[in-house]
Amino acid sequence: MPESRTIVIDPVTRIEGHSKITLHLDEHGNVEDARFHVTQFRGFEKFCEGRPFSEMPSLMARICGICPVSHLIASAKACDALLAVKIPPTAEKLRRIFSIAQVVQSHALSLFHLSSPDLLMGMDADPAESNIFGVLGKNPELARDGIALRKFGQQIIERLGGKRIHPAWVVPGGVSEPLSQQDRDEILKTVPEALAIALRSLEWLKSTTEKFRSEIESFGNFPSLFMGIVKKDGGLTFYDGELRFVDASGEVIADRLDPSRYFEYIGEKAEPWSYLKSTYYLPMGFHDGVYRVGPLARLNVCDCCGTPLADEELAEFRQLQAHAVRSSFYYHQARLVEILYCVERIERLLNDPEILSTHVRALALPNALEGVGVAEAPRGTLFHHYRIDEQGLIRWANLIIATGQNNLAMNRSVLQVAQRYVDGDKLTHGMLNRVEAVIRAYDPCLSCSTHALGQMALTIQLVGADGAVLDEVSRP
Amino acid sequence: MSSTDHVKTLKIDGRDCSARAGETILDVARENNIPILRLCELEGLSTVGACRLCLVEIKGARKLLPACATAVDEGMEVTTNSERLQSYRRMIVEMLFTEGNHVCSVCVSNGHCELQAMAQTLGITHMHLPYRYPKKQVDASHERFVLDHNRCILCTRCVRVCDEIEGAHTWDVMGRGIDSKVITDLNQPWGSSESCTGCGKCVHVCPTGALFEKGRSVAEMEKRRQFLPYLTLMREERQ
Numbered sequence: 172m173p174e175s176r177t178i179v180i181d182p183v184t185r186i187e188g189h190s191k192i193t194l195h196l197d198e199h200g201n202v203e204d205a206r207f208h209v210t211q212f213r214g215f216e217k218f219c220e221g222r223p224f225s226e227m228p229s230l231m232a233r234i235c236g237i238c239p240v241s242h243l244i245a246s247a248k249a250c251d252a253l254l255a256v257k258i259p260p261t262a263e264k265l266r267r268i269f270s271i272a273q274v275v276q277s278h279a280l281s282l283f284h285l286s287s288p289d290l291l292m293g294m295d296a297d298p299a300e301s302n303i304f305g306v307l308g309k310n311p312e313l314a315r316d317g318i319a320l321r322k323f324g325q326q327i328i329e330r331l332g333g334k335r336i337h338p339a340w341v342v343p344g345g346v347s348e349p350l351s352q353q354d355r356d357e358i359l360k361t362v363p364e365a366l367a368i369a370l371r372s373l374e375w376l377k378s379t380t381e382k383f384r385s386e387i388e389s390f391g392n393f394p395s396l397f398m399g400i401v402k403k404d405g406g407l408t409f410y411d412g413e414l415r416f417v418d419a420s421g422e423v424i425a426d427r428l429d430p431s432r433y434f435e436y437i438g439e440k441a442e443p444w445s446y447l448k449s450t451y452y453l454p455m456g457f458h459d460g461v462y463r464v465g466p467l468a469r470l471n472v473c474d475c476c477g478t479p480l481a482d483e484e485l486a487e488f489r490q491l492q493a494h495a496v497r498s499s500f501y502y503h504q505a506r507l508v509e510i511l512y513c514v515e516r517i518e519r520l521l522n523d524p525e526i527l528s529t530h531v532r533a534l535a536l537p538n539a540l541e542g543v544g545v546a547e548a549p550r551g552t553l554f555h556h557y558r559i560d561e562q563g564l565i566r567w568a569n570l571i572i573a574t575g576q577n578n579l580a581m582n583r584s585v586l587q588v589a590q591r592y593v594d595g596d597k598l599t600h601g602m603l604n605r606v607e608a609v610i611r612a613y614d615p616c617l618s619c620s621t622h623a624l625g626q627m628a629l630t631i632q633l634v635g636a637d638g639a640v641l642d643e644v645s646r647p
Numbered sequence: 648m649s650s651t652d653h654v655k656t657l658k659i660d661g662r663d664c665s666a667r668a669g670e671t672i673l674d675v676a677r678e679n680n681i682p683i684l685r686l687c688e689l690e691g692l693s694t695v696g697a698c699r700l701c702l703v704e705i706k707g708a709r710k711l712l713p714a715c716a717t718a719v720d721e722g723m724e725v726t727t728n729s730e731r732l733q734s735y736r737r738m739i740v741e742m743l744f745t746e747g748n749h750v751c752s753v754c755v756s757n758g759h760c761e762l763q764a765m766a767q768t769l770g771i772t773h774m775h776l777p778y779r780y781p782k783k784q785v786d787a788s789h790e791r792f793v794l795d796h797n798r799c800i801l802c803t804r805c806v807r808v809c810d811e812i813e814g815a816h817t818w819d820v821m822g823r824g825i826d827s828k829v830i831t832d833l834n835q836p837w838g839s840s841e842s843c844t845g846c847g848k849c850v851h852v853c854p855t856g857a858l859f860e861k862g863r864s865v866a867e868m869e870k871r872r873q874f875l876p877y878l879t880l881m882r883e884e885r886q
Contacts, residue, residue: 221784221785222785223785223787223793223795223861225755225861225862225863225864226753226755226864226865228864228865229752229753229864229865229866230753230865233752233753337752339757339864339865339866339867342864342867343862343864347864347867534862535862536861536862562787562788562838563787563861564785564787
């Protein structure tokens with residue numbers, strides 16, 4: 172009698188963190204179920220308890236070496252709420268530049284270093300060549316462009332924050348140092364090249380996408396909700412705004428939600444087979460409330476980008492699919508549109524007459540015992556929520572990370588790709604790579620998403636020769 | 648009284664040095680620009696010899712002696728640096744690191760910390776001893792300052808500056824051995840101390856991030872100690 176089988180992809184390669192995928196096959200060899208397991212374990216929400224709140228931005232930034240800036244920003248905003256101060260306008264603009272410089276470098280890393288091998292050489296390419304060195308051999312200009320874009324973002328972070336990874340420059344109440352004229356001018360000099368690369372990369376990507384028609388149809392191409400923060404005028408923003416949910420038809424189903432009340436709209440649920448919690452839109456429940464965040468979602472929820480070149484690209488992007496752009500394959504293109512926006516925006520902010528002001532920090536002691544900070548990280552909306560005691564020591568912290576919010580969508584996408592491409596009788600590299608590639612499209616950051624400590628998700632199954640589960644132990 | 652009663656001659660690391668009677672080896676080494684590592688000693692405060700980092704070898708002596716608390720003597724031959732001394736110093740600093748919770752990357756004193764600088768000077772890149780990860784408290788009850796026991800190395804500079812310079816004697820040490828800790832008044836929250844004048848001298852003499860000003864973020868706490876020799880001098884002149 173044919174038996175059901177499980178195919179395990181472990182580790183998933185070219186993503187940020189440690190994970191595995193299991194594909195469960197039925198007796199006919201068809202994919203019955205698929206799961207994306209995050210296998211690493213952190214504990215930030217617990218060990219920050221008892222620490223002075225003023226340490227939180229740098230402490231929380233250590234969650235991730237790829238997007239420390241996003242954690243710095245969200246954490247500092249939560250601390251601003253604890254101080255109950257309005258930070259100086261120049262500090263806010265400098266934080267905005269810092270934040271979107273990181274979006275450029277992180278998106279460049281995802282697209283060029285991790286995903287471009289699949290896009291350039293195809294999903295069936297030899298795994299030995301499916302990496303940035305393979306891209307360097309086949310299309311050196313593309314690889315150089317990717318490296319240059321990442322450098323553009325990283326160097327802005329270094330000029331503002333003092334170092335590229337884990338700068339301590341963003342502090343509660345503002346930033347610790349103003350921007351010098353020399354640094355402003357040096358950054359401005361690098362803008363034209365970054366703009367040219369962003370435009371040229373978009374042309375390349377759009378010309379390539381047609382080859383992946385089959386993948387576009389099956390890479391997480393399903394109706395779901397999309398969430399992101401938008402400015403008061405509905406424009407794209409990474410720093411500050413109100414939450415908006417859009418459904419698969421592109422209709423706004425919830426708008427102008429106060430991000431500090433996130434727990435009224437977002438539910439969290441732990442699954443026993445992964446350290447990564449899943450979130451869902453609370454009013455619609457766990458099964459129907461699946462929503463996506465990140466570049467694809469941001470471009471689906473916003474009314475406009477607010478910069479001329481990015482708005483042209485957004486208009487074109489919106490034509491890709493009717494209503495909301497649903498296929499997660501388009502995360503790649505959305506990333507490039509956002510890079511273009513970020514470069515345009517950085518130039519505009521640097522030319523602001525206020526940007527060199529030396530008034531960049533509001534000083535205060537805590538004036539509130541609870542604070543929420545929300546920002547758009549490269550991978551999606553990031554929430555930091557702290558409670559302190561009268562002395563300013565952290566008593567409780569909760570973080571909701573982009574990758575956790577994409578968890579349900581990622582699982583659904585893996586299943587869709589596996590059902591389309593994986594045939595249990597004859598496995599090929601190309602099939603399995605597509606399963607990994609759909610995960611890469613979301614650019615999950617697993618170090619970020621497994622920051623929490625709490626219920627340790629663990630299940631041990633004792634399985635008999637006939638496939639029946641004889642015993643099962645679960646730690647809730 | 649002959650001049651030899653007032654002036655002593657000795658060798659430090661092979662260099663001929665002269666000193667006034669009653670001076671310590673550390674005083675003489677400092678005058679002759681010979682570096683000797685230390686964490687508890689601070690110019691302007693009394694000597695306790697607590698950290699043992701300034702241990703030196705003295706020819707003819709059976710044990711190592713602290714340079715900060717050993718008076719010079721005629722004909723002394725002192726070695727401040729040897730492989731044996733360096734290995735002891737590395738061990739002492741490693742023990743300080745593993746005994747507390749010193750996480751430089753998120754510390755207010757990162758980049759301005761004497762313990763961190765000491766580890767760099769001694770070339771310590773990792774620990775050979777297991778970390779103890781003790782559960783220690785943070786006292787943020789004071790209006791302006793914070794005490795983080797996790798980063799305290801019990802150098803007692805705070806105790807001495809408060810007693811000898813400020814004259815308040817808010818700080819003291821309680822407990823024994825591994826359970827020792829600095830306390831304010833009768834082991835009560837700093838904010839409720841009646842003797843503390845809020846002068847902040849303790850904060851600025853602290854070699855690590857154990858004492859810091861409220862609101863300082865990571866790497867922002869730079870200590871200012873220039874005032875100390877000046878204040879000591881002023882007090883001595885008044886007396």
